[in-house]
Amino acid sequence: xxxxxxxxxxxxxxxxxxxxxxxxxxxxxxxxxxxxxxxxxxxxxxxxxxxxxxxxxxxxxxxxxxxxxxxxxxxxxxxxxxxxxxxxxxxxxxxxxxxxxxxxxxxxxxxxxxx
Amino acid sequence: xxxxxxxxxxxxxxxxxxxxxxxxxxxxxxxxxxxxxxxxxxxxxxxxxxxxxxxxxxxxxxxxxxxxxxxxxxxxxxxxxxxxxxxxxxxxxxxxxxxxxxxxxxxxxxxxxxxx
Numbered sequence: 098x099x100x101x102x103x104x105x106x107x108x109x110x111x112x113x114x115x116x117x118x119x120x121x122x123x124x125x126x127x128x129x130x131x132x133x134x135x136x137x138x139x140x141x142x143x144x145x146x147x148x149x150x151x152x153x154x155x156x157x158x159x160x161x162x163x164x165x166x167x168x169x170x171x172x173x174x175x176x177x178x179x180x181x182x183x184x185x186x187x188x189x190x191x192x193x194x195x196x197x198x199x200x201x202x203x204x205x206x207x208x209x210x211x212x
Numbered sequence: 213x214x215x216x217x218x219x220x221x222x223x224x225x226x227x228x229x230x231x232x233x234x235x236x237x238x239x240x241x242x243x244x245x246x247x248x249x250x251x252x253x254x255x256x257x258x259x260x261x262x263x264x265x266x267x268x269x270x271x272x273x274x275x276x277x278x279x280x281x282x283x284x285x286x287x288x289x290x291x292x293x294x295x296x297x298x299x300x301x302x303x304x305x306x307x308x309x310x311x312x313x314x315x316x317x318x319x320x321x322x323x324x325x326x327x328x
Binding site for chain 1: 216245247249254256257258262303305307316318320321
């Protein structure tokens, strides 16, 4: 049973560029949440996708956007990168529909460095 | 918004001994879930234990147990018979039981060192 997978593992970008991160949820899960974890901090909620729509959003600017595909996988896009966007980006999956789960399962994360 | 506080940035424990990590939270809700996650250097967040707020009985998972004090809004994690593999960052997390929101709120973490 495959767990949550994320790609790429590491990414280096320069200020002003755009980046796309990818996530495949755990088998049987239909909901994907994205978190930003700055160094030495706990994860901060960015947004959550369910049924291909953004259902909840944390306190992040519109430069952060996402998408969910029919197979439940998801992308996180960040435009106009700032130095402060350097962080570990975590994807978490859960089930919101039938058989909803209260627990989120996390992927290994993508380490984004903005120079 | 709910807040989660972990007041111990670092803790250490001798191998085979017991350690307790503290967590407090602030909420006006009556139904919610609490979690402890472990994040080793590999970065993967691993679920350690979960607790439903409506349950008075403290959750237990092998060597891991919690002390859930709802009135005090406290949720501490006890690790018994500590092992070298327990060394990691530990995060306390809160999740609402609301249908409109199930995002997790995390504390800032406690770094646990296990001394051989």
